[in-house]
Amino acid sequence: MHANICDYLLDAVQNSIEAGAASVKVDLQETEDMLEVTVHDNGCGMSPEALEAAKDPFTTSPGKHDHRKVGLGIPFMLQHAETTGGMCDITSVPQEGTTIRCTFPLDHVDTPPVGDVVSTWVSALNYPGPHEMEICRSLSTGEAHGCYRIVRSELSEAAGGLEDAGALALVHAYIASLEASLTQHNEEKRS
Numbered sequence: 001m002h003a004n005i006c007d008y009l010l011d012a013v014q015n016s017i018e019a020g021a022a023s024v025k026v027d028l029q030e031t032e033d034m035l036e037v038t039v040h041d042n043g044c045g046m047s048p049e050a051l052e053a054a055k056d057p058f059t060t061s062p063g064k065h066d067h068r069k070v071g072l073g074i075p076f077m078l079q080h081a082e083t084t085g086g087m088c089d090i091t092s093v094p095q096e097g098t099t100i101r102c103t104f105p106l107d108h109v110d111t112p113p114v115g116d117v118v119s120t121w122v123s124a125l126n127y128p129g130p131h132e133m134e135i136c137r138s139l140s141t142g143e144a145h146g147c148y149r150i151v152r153s154e155l156s157e158a159a160g161g162l163e164d165a166g167a168l169a170l171v172h173a174y175i176a177s178l179e180a181s182l183t184q185h186n187e188e189k190r191s
């Protein structure tokens, strides 16, 4: 069971990579009362029948899990978004790709916490493979307004790869500074 929204996001990113996407675009927009998550890929896509099956927890791709026959990412994300008054929309075209977009009202008592955004980006970027990934993150509340963008290939070049512990520590520190800058701008303006 997923404990927070970042877990769902990470699962959707993993689905995209497992679908053979060469490019994955992740967008996380946060306002005072709403969180919107979009994951777009150009992977293998799904037929309308496969998309319906993906919404069913008792479905997973053959061979994806050694000992289990259920796939939990999409059904839980859908159910959690909808039961908290948000929505989840999935569009998919075979051989073209998939877009999953969900909204979560932040003021609903059953909305899960957002989770650790910085560690989520590090984990998403760390999935092995030659794919490109673009992450866009924005925060717009009464207190803070800002956004940043991360491009996997650029970050990998700057950090000297995304595999070893040293490079990942560097990436984590860099992303933490981006995330902190979203709220710092406004603190500086106020002081």
Ligand SMILES: Nc1ncnc2c1ncn2[C@@H]1O[C@H](COP(=O)(O)OP(=O)(O)OP(=O)(O)O)[C@@H](O)[C@H]1O
Pocket (backbone or CB within 6 Å): 011, 015, 016, 019, 041, 043, 044, 045, 046, 054, 059, 060, 061, 064, 070, 071, 072, 073, 074, 075, 097, 098
């Ligand atoms: N972006 C995508 N592109 C193509 N197929 C997808 C995509 N996302 C999901 N699917 C299909 O939907 C199925 C269900 O996805 P879901 O995330 O719910 O479960 P899973 O990935 O199989 O297992 P789990 O998430 O529990 O590890 C996947 O097995 C895959 O066949």
Ligand SMILES: [Mg+2]
Pocket (backbone or CB within 6 Å): 011, 012, 014, 015, 071, 072, 073, 074
């Ligand atoms: Mg999954």
